[in-house]
Every structure is written in C-alpha cells, then in structure tokens.
Amino acid sequence: MDKIDIKSLNATELSENLDYLSLPKFRVTQIYEWVRRGVGSFAEMTNVPATLREKLDDKFYFADVKIARKLVSKLDGTVKYLFELADGEFIESVFMSYHHGYTVCISTQVGCRMGCKFCASGINGKARDLTAGEMLAQIEAAARDNGVRVSNVVMMGMGEPLDNFRNSMKFLELVGDEKGLGIGMRHISLSTSGVVDGIYKLAEYNLPITLSISLHAPIDELRSSVMPVNKRWNLAELFKACKDYIKVTGRRISFEYALIDGFNDSDECIKKLAESVKGMLCHINLIPANPVVENDFRSPERKKVEDFQKKLESYGLTTTIRRTLGADINASCGQLRRSEANK
Ligand code: SAH
Ligand code: SF4
Numbered sequence: 001m002d003k004i005d006i007k008s009l010n011a012t013e014l015s016e017n018l019d020y021l022s023l024p025k026f027r028v029t030q031i032y033e034w035v036r037r038g039v040g041s042f043a044e045m046t047n048v049p050a051t052l053r054e055k056l057d058d059k060f061y062f063a064d065v066k067i068a069r070k071l072v073s074k075l076d077g078t079v080k081y082l083f084e085l086a087d088g089e090f091i092e093s094v095f096m097s098y099h100h101g102y103t104v105c106i107s108t109q110v111g112c113r114m115g116c117k118f119c120a121s122g123i124n125g126k127a128r129d130l131t132a133g134e135m136l137a138q139i140e141a142a143a144r145d146n147g148v149r150v151s152n153v154v155m156m157g158m159g160e161p162l163d164n165f166r167n168s169m170k171f172l173e174l175v176g177d178e179k180g181l182g183i184g185m186r187h188i189s190l191s192t193s194g195v196v197d198g199i200y201k202l203a204e205y206n207l208p209i210t211l212s213i214s215l216h217a218p219i220d221e222l223r224s225s226v227m228p229v230n231k232r233w234n235l236a237e238l239f240k241a242c243k244d245y246i247k248v249t250g251r252r253i254s255f256e257y258a259l260i261d262g263f264n265d266s267d268e269c270i271k272k273l274a275e276s277v278k279g280m281l282c283h284i285n286l287i288p289a290n291p292v293v294e295n296d297f298r299s300p301e302r303k304k305v306e307d308f309q310k311k312l313e314s315y316g317l318t319t320t321i322r323r324t325l326g327a328d329i330n331a332s333c334g335q336l337r338r339s340e341a342n343k
Contacts, residue, residue, distance in 0.1 A: 007133025036180030063133030109159025162198025
C-alpha cells in the first residue's frame with residue numbers, strides 16, 4: 001500500500017484516516033497539531049507514545065523538502081533555494097523581504113508543461129505535480145532556515161498552479177490554518193499563464209486571494225508565438241474569463257507583463273493593452289524580462305520601461321514596475337534547477 005502524505009490532510013481527513021486505530025479525540029488533535037507545526041517525522045511528536053508513532057510511520061509519510069543549494073543575494077538579502085524532494089526531483093523557492101514582511105515564492109509542479117518560450121521552468125516539460133504538503137513544506141523550510149514567520153505567499157515559482165488545481169486548492173485551505181502557518185488568503189497571490197477553464201473553476205471558490213494573469217502580450221499572434229496556452233484559449237476568451245472572475249469575486253486582477261525588448265514594447269502593444277482592459281478592475285505589473293541562458297529575450301533598457309509605463313498610465317491604467325529582487329542570484333524561477341540539470 002502506498003503511504004499517505006500526512007501534511008496534505010486537513011483535520012477531518014486525518015481523523016478519518018486514523019479511524020482504524022480508534023484513538024481518543026485528544027490524541028488525533030495532538031497529531032494534527034504536530035503536523036501543522038511543520039515537523040518532518042513522527043519521532044518529533046514527543047508526547048505521542050512510541051508504539052503509536054511506529055504504527056503511524058507504516059501508514060503515513062511527511063512531504064519534506066531538503067535544501068540542496070542556497071544562494072543569498074548580496075544586493076537585497078533575497079534567498080533562492082534549490083530544494084530536493086523525497087523522490088530526488090528538484091524545485092525552487094525564493095524567500096524575500098518585501099512589503100513589511102517576509103514573502104515566499106513557491107513552486108506548484110516539478111517543471112511545467114505550458115512551454116512558454118521565455119521561461120526556464122518549462123524547458124524540459126513537467127515531471128510531476130507537487131502535493132499540497134510539498135507546497136507547505138517549501139514555506140516551512142524557508143521560515144525555519146531564516147528564523148522568521150512568513151506573512152505572504154506567491155504561487156509564482158515553477159509550474160502552473162491551475163494545471164494542478166486540486167492540490168493548489170488544498171494548499172490554500174491548509175496554509176491558512178492557525179495551528180500552522182496561519183497565512184490568510186488576502187496575503188496570497190496565485191499566478192496563471194491563462195488556463196481559462198481553471199479561472200472559471202477558481203471563481204466558483206470565491207477566495208479572497210489575488211489572481212495574477214501572465215499576459216505578456218495583448219495581440220493573439222504575438223502571445224501565441226511565445227505562450228502555447230494562447231492557442232488553446234485566445235485573448236478574447238482569457239479576458240472574458242477575467243471579467244467573469246472579477247464579477248463573481250469583486251476582486252482586482254493583476255496582469256503581469258514581462259517587457260521583452262523589441263517584442264512587446266511597441267506603441268501598438270500599449271494601445272491594444274489599454275483597449276483590452278478598459279473598464280476592468282485591474283492593475284498592470286510591468287516586469288523587466290529576466291534573461292534566460294537558453295533564449296535571447298532581453299528587457300528593454302530602464303528608460304524604455306519607464307516610458308512604457310507613462311504611456312499606459314496616460315490611458316488611465318494603474319501600473320507598477322516590479323522591483324527586481326535577487327538580480328545577482330538569477331532569482332527568477334526555473335533557472336537554478338536548469339543550471340543543476342546542465343551540470
Ligand atoms: N505558471 C504561472 C506561475 C509561475 S511563472 C504563470 O505563468 O503565471 C511566474 C511568472 O514569471 C509569470 O508571470 C511568468 O510569465 C514569469 N516569467 C517566466 N519567465 C520569465 C522571464 N524570463 N522573465 C520575466 N518573467 C518571467
Ligand atoms: Fe509554466 Fe508559468 Fe513558466 Fe509558462 S511562465 S512555462 S506557465 S511556469
């Protein structure tokens with residue numbers, strides 16, 4: 001029998017899975033609280049009898065991550081982790097000091113099957129989905145390593161969260177548990193490349209998280225040339241889903257727009273972008289593109305990025321230019337795992 005990832009269970013599910021042992025209720029609560037506190041083994045549950053811990057060991061395992069490599073930015077203290085999973089796969093997470101608190105950027109899959117041309121995460125496709133427990137473990141490990149409480153999470157690391165829908169929803173349920181990380185939905189952002197059926201499903205949950213859409217190009221031909229997902233769901237379908245999402249949840253959407261020199265920085269793009277999101281409750285986040293070894297996408301120079309922003313704002317849009325953190329440690333996701341694979 002395959003062992004069960006105990007970190008991915010909520011209190012009810014754990015209790016159901018322990019039914020066969022007929023434990024007193026306080027014991028089940030005790031075990032649950034240890035799990036949520038982020039222990040990595042039953043041996044650490046010091047107030048649980050050893051005979052019971054042995055039985056639990058036979059049925060459950062802990063989704064854990066081990067620090068395989070760690071890079072610390074000399075510029076801003078951002079920490080980039082290469083984590084090794086139990087099956088020997090690698091993922092990346094980033095720990096940032098940001099917005100008066102600590103933020104962890106987590107991965108949701110090992111690799112990614114969306115195939116965006118500018119992204120290092122998708123180069124070899126997807127190996128597998130992460131469990132909710134493995135998503136939590138990244139935050140627990142980063143918090144432990146830095147000796148702080150993490151207040152914000154962005155699901156913007158490797159992988160497409162809406163392509164791992166069930167586990168991502170489970171993660172959102174568990175990360176808010178006061179017995180554990182206690183990170184509320186309002187402190188969480190989920191980023192998608194535009195998996196439209198997932199956006200509709202997410203709207204049904206009506207969660208107070210921030211939804212980010214990786215837009216990157218406002219013209220179908222351009223977007224399809226770098227993001228294959230656009231061939232499945234084009235911009236009209238994507239914007240329709242976004243409008244539905246805003247209507248159902250009443251929440252502002254954030255559009256991510258990575259500026260790539262000579263590709264999506266034209267006046268035509270500015271006009272199209274402004275027209276497309278006109279009247280929408282949204283925010284545009286401009287990201288100077290991060291160079292990836294395997295491609296030749298580059299950000300325009302700073303002046304051009306600022307001009308792009310000014311022109312967009314002249315259409316009445318609210319925009320920001322994302323602060324680049326950890327520029328010296330290649331902090332955009334997927335790149336560290338690539339360099340490990342290329343060794
Ligand atoms: N799969 C999801 C979330 C992870 S990617 C998504 O695509 O939204 C997180 C963000 O990094 C996305 O906005 C993605 O488009 C962006 N990104 C990927 N490679 C990049 C690069 N080389 N430079 C700048 N942003 C990049
Ligand atoms: Fe996957 Fe996001 Fe990278 Fe696209 S940008 S390949 S969806 S991780």
